[in-house]
Amino acid sequence: MRNYRTPIVVTGAALVAAVGVFIGANQYVQAHTNSFYRVLLNGQPIGEVSSKQVVENALKAKSEQLADADSEVRYKLDDNQVSFEDVSAYKKLPDDEAALKALEAGLKTHPVGVKLVIGGKEIAVVKDQETAESILQRVKDKFAPGASDKSKVQALSYNASKRTAQPSRVVKSVSIEEEVTTIPVDIDDPAQVADPDEVFKKLTTGNPVKRTYTVRKGDCIGCIAQKMKVSADVIYANNPWIEDDEIKPGDVLDITQNNPVLHVKSEEEVTQIETIDPPVEIRKSDDIKLGKSKTVREGKNGKRQVTYRLVKRNGTMIEEEQVSSEVLEAPVSTVILRGTKVTPSEGTGSFAWPVSGHRITSYMGERWGRLHKGIDMVGGKTIMSADNGTVEFAGRKSGYGNAIIINHNNGFKTLYGHLKSISVKKGQVVSKGEAIGIMGSTGHSTGTHLHFEIYLDGKLRNPTSYL
Incomplete structure (x- = not known):
């Protein structure tokens, strides 16, 4: 039996329909x-x-x-x-x-910070750039107070009738001497981020180990400073309770010496009103006996406006320059009549510079926390008597090192401090311009110079009013 498959015939229309x-x-x-x-x-x-x-x-x-x-x-x-x-x-x-x-x-997140690098050395990792800049500004403000707030600077205003003035202080520039770099960094542990106060302390002090000294019998500030190899200024700054250099056995002094990581250099101008001491005019009179005198006119103080340029390093003065001085009220001289015969030991009342080619490096004043009783100057090494007189003291004097005091026998006395050597003796009569010693750096001194003071009737006077 045969099977036959019937062939399927797909027409063109059906194919088109399927594709569609x-x-x-x-x-x-x-x-x-x-x-x-x-x-x-x-x-x-x-x-x-x-x-x-x-x-x-x-x-x-x-x-x-x-x-x-x-x-x-x-x-x-x-x-x-x-x-x-x-x-x-x-x-x-x-x-x-x-x-x-x-x-x-x-x-996933990870902690980050900003690395503070000073002089190529990593100091700390802080929270962020803003924190780093805030710390650096705090350091500047510590050593140059008011530099970031110009609104606090007051202009000098002088009232001639009241003779009063408020000094002005203008910070011209503040800069950090070291190279400071901030670098964003990824960190492994949040504990790596330092506390801003600790970083500030490290930058300004170096975190030194505290040192103390117990005062012994016979000690003095200068002696302790020399023995412990610290500046006397450090002792004064760390122990503000000290008055008139008075210390007693058993007192414990803080002699910790900071070693800041950052050094801030600042330049400022200070303008203030200073008193001009009245000059003394001595006139000779045949009507007055030898050795006698008579004041015929009392002097009157003057006023001057003086501007100083101050350069400081971490708040400590390293350079001082007087940039301008304007007389606001001229002083009136004191007139004294004296006998016509002048002994060799009696001063003329007119003072010569005790140093040739002089340059003043520090002026008299109380601007920087402690009274600077006279002026400091450099120039020729030979120290000369500023006027005729008698040597009242010649030797070692606390704070002044090798010192000379000359009595000019007319109410004036002059003091010469920090000498390397002394060439006169007590009781010796000297004339104006005579060599009395050699400039040095003995006593409480940071460099070779002459410290010079003038007294009139026992009262301290500003040498710049007489020289």
Whole structure:
């Protein structure tokens, strides 16, 4: 028995109809297929989003949140945590909200800081750039107070009728001598971030080990400073209770010497009103007996406006220069009549500079916390008597080192301090311009110079009013 298959004949119309159905179905699928992105966090899929921008916005917001956080340590997102894969799916939509929640929960952060480097040496890691700049500004303000607040600087205003004035102080410049660099860094442990107050203390003091000294019988400030190899200024600064150099056995002195990491150099101008002592005019009279005198006119103080340029290093004066001086009220001289016969030991009342080619390095005044009783000067090494007189003292004097006091036998006395050597003796009569010693740096002195004082009737006077 034979089986016969009946052949199927497909007509052209049927084929066209089938192809049309296929194309239509494909178009339908394509029309309902969505393209989106699969988000991978540290290589692991966490969801799908409609666009990469959604994730990038979330990462930016998280970074800003971390930067603005009120915390002692800053945190930052780890780099390269997020990647994307292109995805297409039939009738499926991404869930942006779910993906962003998973992203928020899985993001990793790490602590960061700013490394403070001074002179090539790492000092500390602080919270951020703002903290570093704040610490550096605190250091500047400590050694140059008021430099950052120009509104506190008052102009000098002189009232001639009341003879009063408020001095002005203008900080011209403040700079840190060392090279300071700040470098953003990633850190392993939040404990690496230093406390700003501790960093400030280290920069301004060097965190020295505290040293003390117990005063013994016979001690003096200068003696202790020399013995313990510290500046007398350190002793005064650390022990403000000391008055008139008075110390007694058993007193404990703080002699800790700071060694700041940063050194701040500042330049300022101080303008103030100073008193001009009245000059003394001595006139000879045949009507008055030898050795007698008579004041026929009392002197009157004058006033002058003086501006000084001060250069300081960590608040300590290293340079002083008088840049201007204007007489506001001229002094009236005191007129004294004396006998016509002048003995060799009696001064003329007119003083010569005790140093040739003189240059004043420090003026008399109380501007810097302690009274500087006279003026300091440098120039020729030979020290000369400023006027005729009798040597009243020649030898070692506390604070002054080798010193000479000359009595000019007319009410005036002059003092010459820090000499290297003395060439006159007590009781010796000297004339104006006569050599009396050699300039040195003995006693409480930081360098070779002459310290010069003038007294009239026992009262300290400003030498610049007479020289």
